Amino acid sequence: MTAAQSRTGKTLLYVPADAGALSLGAEALCRAIVSEATRREVDVQIVRNGSRGAYWLEPLVEVATAAGRIAYGPVSATDVPSLFDAGWLEGGAHRLRQGEPGSMPWFASQQRLTFARVGLIDPLSVTDYVNRDGYQGLRRALSLSPQELIETVTRSGLRGRGGAAFPTGIKWRTVLEQPAGQKYVTCNADEGDSGTFADRMLMEGDPLSLIEGMTIAGIATGATQGYIYLRAEYPDAHRILRQAIARAYEARYLGADVMGSGKRFDLEVRLGAGAYICGEETSMLESLEGRRGEVRVRPPLPAIKGLFGRPTIVNNVVTLATVPVIVHQGADFYAGYGAGKSRGTLPIQLAGNIKRGGLVERAFGLSLRELLYEYGGGSASGRPIRAVQIGGPLGAYVPASQFDTLIDYEALAGIGAMLGHGGIVAFDDTVDMARMARYAMEFCAIESCGKCTPCRIGSTRGVEIVERILAGEDPERQVAKLEELCEVMVQGSLCGLGGMAPFPVQSALKHFRGDFLARPRS
Amino acid sequence: MQTLSSEQRDVVSRIVAELKDRPGPLLEVLHAIQAALGYVPREVIPLVAEGLNLSRADVHGVVTFYHHFRDAEPGRHVVQVCRAESCQAVGGEALADHARKRLGVEFHESTPDGRFSLEPVYCLGNCACSPAVMIDGQLHGRVTPERFDALIAESGHIPEHSPEGP
Ligand SMILES: Cc1cc2nc3c(=O)[nH]c(=O)nc-3n(C[C@H](O)[C@H](O)[C@H](O)COP(=O)(O)O)c2cc1C
Ligand code: SF4
Ligand code: FES
Numbered sequence: 082m083t084a085a086q087s088r089t090g091k092t093l094l095y096v097p098a099d100a101g102a103l104s105l106g107a108e109a110l111c112r113a114i115v116s117e118a119t120r121r122e123v124d125v126q127i128v129r130n131g132s133r134g135a136y137w138l139e140p141l142v143e144v145a146t147a148a149g150r151i152a153y154g155p156v157s158a159t160d161v162p163s164l165f166d167a168g169w170l171e172g173g174a175h176r177l178r179q180g181e182p183g184s185m186p187w188f189a190s191q192q193r194l195t196f197a198r199v200g201l202i203d204p205l206s207v208t209d210y211v212n213r214d215g216y217q218g219l220r221r222a223l224s225l226s227p228q229e230l231i232e233t234v235t236r237s238g239l240r241g242r243g244g245a246a247f248p249t250g251i252k253w254r255t256v257l258e259q260p261a262g263q264k265y266v267t268c269n270a271d272e273g274d275s276g277t278f279a280d281r282m283l284m285e286g287d288p289l290s291l292i293e294g295m296t297i298a299g300i301a302t303g304a305t306q307g308y309i310y311l312r313a314e315y316p317d318a319h320r321i322l323r324q325a326i327a328r329a330y331e332a333r334y335l336g337a338d339v340m341g342s343g344k345r346f347d348l349e350v351r352l353g354a355g356a357y358i359c360g361e362e363t364s365m366l367e368s369l370e371g372r373r374g375e376v377r378v379r380p381p382l383p384a385i386k387g388l389f390g391r392p393t394i395v396n397n398v399v400t401l402a403t404v405p406v407i408v409h410q411g412a413d414f415y416a417g418y419g420a421g422k423s424r425g426t427l428p429i430q431l432a433g434n435i436k437r438g439g440l441v442e443r444a445f446g447l448s449l450r451e452l453l454y455e456y457g458g459g460s461a462s463g464r465p466i467r468a469v470q471i472g473g474p475l476g477a478y479v480p481a482s483q484f485d486t487l488i489d490y491e492a493l494a495g496i497g498a499m500l501g502h503g504g505i506v507a508f509d510d511t512v513d514m515a516r517m518a519r520y521a522m523e524f525c526a527i528e529s530c531g532k533c534t535p536c537r538i539g540s541t542r543g544v545e546i547v548e549r550i551l552a553g554e555d556p557e558r559q560v561a562k563l564e565e566l567c568e569v570m571v572q573g574s575l576c577g578l579g580g581m582a583p584f585p586v587q588s589a590l591k592h593f594r595g596d597f598l599a600r601p602r603s
Numbered sequence: 604m605q606t607l608s609s610e611q612r613d614v615v616s617r618i619v620a621e622l623k624d625r626p627g628p629l630l631e632v633l634h635a636i637q638a639a640l641g642y643v644p645r646e647v648i649p650l651v652a653e654g655l656n657l658s659r660a661d662v663h664g665v666v667t668f669y670h671h672f673r674d675a676e677p678g679r680h681v682v683q684v685c686r687a688e689s690c691q692a693v694g695g696e697a698l699a700d701h702a703r704k705r706l707g708v709e710f711h712e713s714t715p716d717g718r719f720s721l722e723p724v725y726c727l728g729n730c731a732c733s734p735a736v737m738i739d740g741q742l743h744g745r746v747t748p749e750r751f752d753a754l755i756a757e758s759g760h761i762p763e764h765s766p767e768g769p
Pocket of ligand 1: 240241245246247249269270271272273274357358359360361362395397398400401576577578
């Protein structure tokens with residue numbers, strides 16, 4: 082419902098059920114609002130929306146007033162009586178009043194295509210979803226031939242948002258071209274990278290867009306079964322996804338007769354079990370089959386021989402959830418955003434030591450500086466930002482001197498960095514880059530699937546070497562050894578975990594060498 | 604080696620019977636066992652292997668591969684502290700040290716009174732609200748040492764740890 086008042090005449094309040102908002106007390110806040118409203122004998126109805134992604138303002142409550150939605154945040158349970166006193170149900174003035182959320186500069190300057198509905202709607206309401214363009218993409222998809230549909234995705238320029246940035250349409254075409262028979266659509270919701278939470282926000286705030294995207298992928302390739310491989314660390318997303326899938330079945334958007342087309346698409350969620358490597362697509366498929374998440378040797382590609390040996394699409398949550406808007410609005414609409422070969426928009430996640438952490442969806446091509454300072458407001462500590470790590474634990478550290486780099490795949494590759502899943506973690510000038518290098522190696526050692534030696538043994542050796550550096554033992558020689566080891570891991574690892582874990586280490590050595598060399602001997 | 608109680612055996616047999624016809628069921632079965640028993644006792648391996656027509660070595664290999672499956676009964680409250688980069692950038696390591704001291708255990712250990720288990724976790728997807736902690740499946744953000752103590756004190760009043768999972 083979008084009207085100022087619900088049908089029953091109660092005032093509508095939006096309180097996010099997003100895990101981040103819950104982590105800051107949104108549940109206790111709901112209880113406080115209900116009990117205060119009861120005490121004052123006013124009728125309110127609470128809608129549990131997703132988060133708009135302005136996490137420094139969470140819990141952000143929005144009141145549906147006659148003049149539109151007015152936001153207050155960050156609200157704690159103890160603020161509730163004073164908010165009622167201030168007349169917040171009519172949008173009254175209060176120190177926490179943020180005004181109309183859509184007109185906050187942080188929000189108004191974003192270009193939300195994938196996240197268009199997140200934070201606005203009740204994620205479990207099919208009606209809300211449909212009222213805001215939901216299922217328009219699937220409707221159009223059902224009127225196109227599979228070739229036309231895949232051509233639309235290809236021409237939009239959409240590239241995988243999970244990390245490898247592979248063109249989505251090309252992957253789909255490979256699956257379509259395989260002989261008829263059982264095919265699968267799998268969604269990679271393992272989101273293991275530190276500094277990333279776009280998948281989680283999307284699944285919690287607009288799960289139907291993912292469900293619709295997967296259904297379109299099924300229609301495009303003849304796959305009739307979908308699986309969402311969700312990390313076990315996301316219990317809230319799990320609950321919401323399962324409810325949303327049930328609602329989609331009830332409304333006949335899933336099942337034997339999708340939108341009356343006679344076409345079948347079934348979908349279920351499977352849980353991971355705390356292994357970072359299971360985000361690598363072949364490891365994820367092994368895990369979905371109920372096995373150890375060991376990386377498969379390629380070829381064959383998953384598109385040819387994937388889940389249970391059948392042709393399989395593997396796409397990230399954000400990739401799949403972007404498909405509906407592309408099919409609905411057309412390839413040119415989407416490709417009209419972006420820079421160079423990076424088309425469309427990217428949901429960027431700002432995290433770490435940053436004043437205004439959260440989700441910024443913008444067309445490719447804004448600078449890191451704009452992102453960190455205009456959206457992020459600089460560091461949370463107020464100290465200078467010394468480095469950012471882009472693209473998760475396998476991503477390079479970028480020093481402040483390179484903050485004018487643009488955010489697109491090629492520009493970042495040009496400075497030896499990668500965008501990955503779009504997470505950016507800021508560190509202020511108290512960071513010890515040698516310690517971060519140690520952590521990169523330790524993380525690789527903990528999460529290695531064990532299949533190849535450079536990764537399994539190399540990472541443990543890497544931890545030992547950095548420890549000697551930290552202790553100030555013959556740093557010049559240890560640094561040389563570390564550089565050699567990184568080279569061996571990059572060259573000799575089967576997959577990106579062992580092959581890219583050296584990137585943060587190498588970039589730290591390149592840009593912050595002093596942190597390694599000038600250490601007092603302990 | 605402990606033996607399973609007859610109730611535990613029944614639970615496991617029921618889970619296996621219920622899920623065995625699903626495609627690639629092993630992880631689902633292990634999740635259901637951990638949800639019901641709080642951990643995956645190594646003694647269930649023969650039962651699960653037999654029920655799913657797999658070798659014991661296969662099942663053992665899977666159980667031990669995944670960090671999520673515990674091999675011992677956890678404390679009544681499971682405290683997971685995020686140790687990944689975003690949380691490190693805002694005091695996550697100091698918080699981890701504080702958690703160890705406050706609970707008097709190392710990571711992967713339980714308090715002697717069986718009340719708390721302390722586990723590391725590598726990103727909870729709450730990086731815009733770092734540092735993050737999860738207690739019994741409940742996420743907490745911007746956790747200072749003081750807030751950590753308050754959360755621990757509060758969970759003392761919460762009756763029982765409700766196991767996560769499907
Ligand atoms: C070590 C490692 C971890 C990965 N983790 C994830 C992940 O958590 N989520 C994800 O979508 N892709 C992850 N990927 C990338 C996947 O292998 C794959 O490229 C992606 O899921 C394909 O979907 P996309 O084309 O939509 O990006 C990872 C890759 C590697 C090497
Ligand atoms: S690089 Fe590491 S994670 Fe990747 S296959 Fe080799 S051992 Fe496994
Ligand atoms: S790094 Fe701690 S929640 Fe993501």
